[in-house]
Amino acid sequence: MPRIPPRYTQTFAVSILAAATALTLAVLGFIIGFVLEKGLPVVGLDFLLSNPREMGREGGIFPTLIGTVLLPLVAIVIALPLGVGTAVHLTEYTRESRATRVIRFGTDCLAGIPSIIFGLFGFIFFVSALKLGWCVLSGGLTLAIMILPTIIRTSEEAIRAVPYSYREVSYSLGATRWQTVAGVVLPNALPGIVTGVMLSIGRCIGETAAVIFTAGAALRIPRSLFDSVRTMSVHFYILAREGISSEKAYGTAAVLVIAILLINTLSYWIMHQFLAKRSR
């Protein structure tokens, strides 16, 4: 068989890789462009800040904006300390053993479970058994459980990626284990942890099944953690599914896309501020 000259294989590889990148970006660009084109005409300050009327056929999306901020916030506040704590414990305080491998395998499995299963669990446990009802707290707790595996695994990877020599230096300077974790390991793992948190926030914002089951879909502004709430994703789902208003549905979708873009930009900016402050 004749040998293909390396410069042809090189050209071939570059074309394939460039095509893959282009295709990915094109699909992404098309989706975002489509949603923004259909949705942006509806979006305005009035749409964002007024209450919906007639099930959302008229008016704005203000309560769902609140819900979209509130639910992921509750979920992150609960899942972040638990998840990062677990990750630190697994990496810094335990030795690699059968038990840690089983735990890791378990977390990976949990991360792959469809969200509706978490929704069903949240409904049975938080809403019914604990009698919390459909509310922000039930939804937040359910979402927290849903994103916990992601936070644990991304934090664990980030912590593992911190060079071992940093720990060695820290210990050799008389640091305790906790001083090493707090002073060297966590700050250097921060970018990875933030990435995990952002992925999780994205999943929470985009979630519908688990939220409808646990937080309900009330179109009111919640007065406490024990009130039912509707998120933008749920609102979009209901508007589109029930054929209430495709115009308002696309408007909601556009706000969702922009919100996720803003959150990501903001988190990266905050992280860079922190890192720049630590080492100029």
Add this chain to the structure above:
Amino acid sequence: MTQSTSAASPPAKISVQNLSVFFGPTPALRNVSLEVPANRIFGIIGPSGSGKTTLLRTLNRLNDLFPNCHSEGQVLLDGADILHPEFDVVALRRRIGMVFALPVPLPLSVYDNVVYGPRLAGVRQRSRLAELCERSLRAAFLWDEVKDRLHTSALRLSGGQQQRLCLARVLAMEPEVVLLDEPCSGLDPISTAKIEEALQALKARYTIVLVTNNTKQAARIADNTAFFLMGELIEFGPTATIFTVPRDHRTADYVTGRFG
């Protein structure tokens, strides 16, 4: 050991007695006994894999970080056995500092690197930290080069500066003993000379244990030298003796460059 009156042999700061160190079942050090005199530079030479670094890491119990490592015998610091399970490791590492082969500045500013140790030990007062920082950087012959950029990242320093920063970081803990593990292995001759100059000046206040792959470096600055081969201490004594009239032919072969 008796308290000697002659200036040539001050009392032992560290006394290693029948020390063996194992990684799993394999011994990395076999039955080593030696004495490190106070306020001297104690050089350790030998080819790679001879156990030099293992000995050094035993002296401040960094080997504890390896789960499969265990040791037998005693290491006395001012008469107390530091290998005893109840010996306070954190306190030990404040008394015995370590400079590693490759400079590892933490990704912090120069200043924050130097005061990392004192801060861990609970020093909070700003003036005290600033004073420790300046004094340590001066002692490591680095102050003049970094005094105007104490608050820039330590990662921006050159390799030689980073290694002197690591030395300053150890000195800021005000330790009693400084361990150096081939500190000049990645440095150019000028940076090496600066480190050696610093060590010569430091021995007045500290006991220094210097592992080096560079036999000439030991000859230049060590007061006493020990020669290790395959986990065994072949011999140790005043540097002049080791380099001119060694007792063991293997030492003679090594220092004259016939092998290793």
